[in-house]
Amino acid sequence: xxxxxxxxxxxxxxxxxxxxxxxxxxxxxxxxxxxxxxxxxxxxxxxxxxxxxxxxxxxxxxxxxxxxxxxxxxxxxxxxxxxxxxxxxxxxxxxxxxxxxxxxxxxxxxxxxxxxxxxxxxxxxxxxxxxxxxxxxxxxxxxxxxxxxxxxxxxxxxxxxxxxxxxxxxxxxxxxxxxxxxxxxxxxxxxxxxxxxxxxxxxxxxxxxxxxxxxxxxxxxxxxxxxxxxxxxxxxxxxxxxxxxxxxxxxxxxxxxxxxxxxxxxxxxxxxxxxxxxxxxxxxxxxxxxxxxxxxxxxxxxxxxxxxxxxxxxxxxxxxxxxxxxxxxxxxxxxxxxxxxxxxxxxxxxxxxxxxxxxxxxxxxxxxxxxxxxxxxxxxxxxxxxxxxxxxxxxxxxxxxxxxxxxxxxxxxxxxxxxxxxxxxxxxxxxxxxxxxxxxxxxxxxxxxxxxxxxxxxxxxxxxxxxxxxxxxxxxxxxxxxxxxxxxxxx
Numbered sequence: 122x123x124x125x126x127x128x129x130x131x132x133x134x135x136x137x138x139x140x141x142x143x144x145x146x147x148x149x150x151x152x153x154x155x156x157x158x159x160x161x162x163x164x165x166x167x168x169x170x171x172x173x174x175x176x177x178x179x180x181x182x183x184x185x186x187x188x189x190x191x192x193x194x195x196x197x198x199x200x201x202x203x204x205x206x207x208x209x210x211x212x213x214x215x216x217x218x219x220x221x222x223x224x225x226x227x228x229x230x231x232x233x234x235x236x237x238x239x240x241x242x243x244x245x246x247x248x249x250x251x252x253x254x255x256x257x258x259x260x261x262x263x264x265x266x267x268x269x270x271x272x273x274x275x276x277x278x279x280x281x282x283x284x285x286x287x288x289x290x291x292x293x294x295x296x297x298x299x300x301x302x303x304x305x306x307x308x309x310x311x312x313x314x315x316x317x318x319x320x321x322x323x324x325x326x327x328x329x330x331x332x333x334x335x336x337x338x339x340x341x342x343x344x345x346x347x348x349x350x351x352x353x354x355x356x357x358x359x360x361x362x363x364x365x366x367x368x369x370x371x372x373x374x375x376x377x378x379x380x381x382x383x384x385x386x387x388x389x390x391x392x393x394x395x396x397x398x399x400x401x402x403x404x405x406x407x408x409x410x411x412x413x414x415x416x417x418x419x420x421x422x423x424x425x426x427x428x429x430x431x432x433x434x435x436x437x438x439x440x441x442x443x444x445x446x447x448x449x450x451x452x453x454x455x456x457x458x459x460x461x462x463x464x465x466x467x468x469x470x471x472x473x474x475x476x477x478x479x480x481x482x483x484x485x486x487x488x489x490x491x492x493x494x495x496x497x498x499x500x501x502x503x504x505x506x507x508x509x510x511x512x513x514x515x516x517x518x519x520x521x522x523x524x525x526x527x528x529x530x531x532x533x534x535x536x537x538x539x540x541x542x543x544x545x546x547x548x549x550x551x552x553x554x555x556x557x558x559x560x561x562x563x564x565x566x567x568x569x570x571x572x573x574x575x576x577x578x579x580x581x582x583x584x585x586x587x588x589x590x591x592x593x594x595x596x597x598x599x600x601x602x603x604x605x606x607x608x609x610x611x612x
Contacts, residue, residue: 198340200436203227209442218449223441230434233315234427239419242292242316244309244338246331249322250350253382255279255293257408276312285416292316310337314433317426318344318418320411321374324351326366339373341433344426346414347374353381353405375418378410450567453496458559459599461489462552466603469551486510489559490572497566509574516578517554520585524550549600556596557584 210220243251259281277293294312295305313319319338338345347367352360360379367377383406391397465485487506494501561580565573
């Protein structure tokens, strides 16, 4: 299309648009003349009807086109039953996994439930005044404070008595978002879930990480009291603005209160001689709104607090048990892959011509697949296994030269291995194949909880080409040890 033709089309389009605009304007003027010719009462009636129609159309268009704020989906964590959790722990112990820390958590859950005490965790970022708050609620407790922040290194339990005589146990936990404090942060989160009520302390509006922490606590169904500390630093208008913002950003909180936990404050004092001096004095303490909120929660929800606390602890334990189960499966799968790779090496010592038939040991391959599926609790049929192995055979055949090249280079890198004879190359190739097949399949089963042949085959291709020195050295040692044991058995 040349330039003149494009200009002609543009001119025609402009003329057409201008004609349409003129026609619309002419039509509008004609309607206006007819409207003005009507009686006054009919003009008003039509005007009102047209205005109502325009308003309705605008509202419909706005509802259809405006960007909608999606409400945050409830992600309340599901908690298993105590019986189900005990059964899973029994299975872990039977399989040789350590469960002492998990059993200790259950014993602590039972002990707190039997004590009849109400546990209140003081949670929040470092330097927001958690230890000072506990000192204000329990004046006789000896807790250290440090202006540098991050004073609490472990969980402290302190008994306190509220103004109505209610007895509570306060938990002072390490602050979150502390540099190199991942372990203490986990300690704080675990203790927050063990408590009946969580006081989340902040000294200003919520930042993103604080909002995520509040959402995480709400997911476990924890009753939350959001306390704004150090309000003496804010004017009345600023304090109300921050409180309004906290209520909007933390709708899951049972209450939002403003408090002062004390500490020290500095101010400049004018002297009679015209000079000035810096004076440091004790800041006033005001935690009455928080105490009233705690009393209200304890009296109103006393019957629901313990079951809710138990659900939160069991839900967190469900995740910990799941991690322990995954670690055990990974360990068992690794042992199975090593065992079958060794068997493949021993079987390969009798083979003569490596190449397109590198994975002729079908029985071993089938056994490895079946064993890994059992470890990962994935039900498979013989047809699925055979289909998967057919696919992997094709992958291994197309990668045969690569496998042999890796095997040859690996043996050259470790002097003395070639003295065992030419069969060691073939055996090492089998070790590499079975190790790659086992690792690829185990990773896919753990991720997808199903025998996904396509995904496992893609991982197999990656593992067949992986030439890490540590891995090759391990497989070379496996090959030599298996070959020597086979020679000893023959003799």
